[in-house]
Amino acid sequence: HKSANDEDFEHINQFFKRVLAEDKWLCNLTQSNLNAGIYVNGQLHSTHEQGPLYFQSLVKKAVKDHKQQEQKLGEEIWPARQKVNTPEISKELQFCSGLACGKGNQSILNW
The missing domain is CATH 1.20.5 (Single alpha-helices involved in coiled-coils or other helix-helix interfaces)
Incomplete structure (x- = not known):
């Protein structure tokens, strides 16, 4: 801001430096917890x-x-999947979606 005096600028500057330092501290501790496998998210x-x-x-x-x-x-x-509108492909997709490995049955594929 062009009309801000040095005191106002320094006040805002210190505020942002404090916020950045706090965020860096939080990020470093979060990463440590992630690396240790003990991270728990909160509100x-x-x-x-x-x-x-x-x-x-x-x-x-x-x-x-x-x-x-x-x-x-x-x-x-x-949205990114191509949609082909032919009766044959629609029948195949419907058939495949009802198989044991189709939508809703992914747990059987978990190892």
């Missing part, structure tokens, strides 16, 4: 982490909306 702080909470709410809403669309259609939505 975000409602006052201090409004940005991540807002982003999380947007992602959660998008995932829920996507799931509802899939339920309405009765099939998974894969």
Whole structure:
């Protein structure tokens, strides 16, 4: 900001440096816990982490909306998958989805 004086600038500068140092500390400790296999996630702080909470709410809403669309259609939505509309392929896909290794039966493939 062009009209900010040195005192105001230094106040904001110190604030951002403190936030960055805290974030680095949190990231380092989280990585240590991940490496040790003892990481447990927790709730975000409602006052201090409004940005991540807002982003999380947007992602959660998008995932829920996507799931509802899939339920309405009765099939998974894969935007990047090519969809070939021929009766033969539709019959094959329907047949394959009902096999033991099809959708909903993935647990038998877990080793």
